[in-house]
Amino acid sequence: MFKHSEESQISITELMLPSHSNFSGKIHGGHILYLMDQIAFACASKHSRNYCVTASVNKVDFLNPIEVGQLVTLKASVNYTGRTSMVIGLRVESENIQTGEVKHCNSSYFTMVAKDENGKNVPVPGLILDTEQSVRRFARSIVRQDQAKSRFSRFNSSEFKIEEHIDVVKAQNAQVTL
Template identity: 40%
Template sequence: MEGKRVSESRTYMTDLVLPPDTNLHGTIFGGRVMAYVDKIASITAMRHCRKAVVTASSDSLDFLAPIKVGEAIQLEAFVTWTHHTSMEIFCRIQSENLMTGEKRLTATSYLTFVALDEDGKPAIVPPILPEVDEEWWHYNTAAERRETRLKRRKDRAAAEISYAH
């Protein structure tokens, strides 16, 4: 299967943070950010494999700074690595003060998606072809993140079995 460049599926999304999107502190709800992240990552994964996808894992969502009411939330997502039927997606979340133009990194996230065929079974995905330094960094560090995910899944399954007895 022919590989695809990261740029072919890179996705951007911008929205205005309004009062109903915010908590008592006037900052965006974390759950709202999570929904945006899952949505943009889904679009990115589908663009890469041109198939239906499901979220298999949300490895991390690290909140670094708040996004305030009246600011724009800007998300960027791209495929960092592929395995046989899965894709790792990185998402960068920024805020923009629309009055000053100041932008600030507010969160980052890694997610894993599995491509599905017409029968809902896992489907093979094209390999990813990194081109620039940032893409290569994510690509070169992805195998370690995958091992951590697999270990976490195995450990949780073993814990569930022991709790059941």
């Protein structure tokens, strides 16, 4: 079975309240991460028609602060499907209600795994790729997965070669006392 990503896209908008702010008066990053996880879950569950869990989050950069009183819109779409997992692409934007100015706050990729009622992984529908953008997003997810595997193996304790990294580490704000 295959589905278009549009069939499971989700968008939510929420008003940012003082209770969502940190000590500097900006919206707490943890609150935004919470919302991102919720929408990733909703999108993945809608696509797979199963309960889904978060397996990993690929890089969250907070590009612009979000103010109390702004609207935050989160958009989620399935970018990649494996056998039991999906990569959900997320975009977060803030909108100043008074000026109408919209800012891109962050983008991220959540890997979600579909589960059955017993907690076992279950197959998910594949994606129908019918636009250049959908192929680009799918291919980019494959590249990101390969890069993550490479990073993991290079820094695995049994594969790590200190002589390849010690000079880079010493050039940083660290004191090496080996």
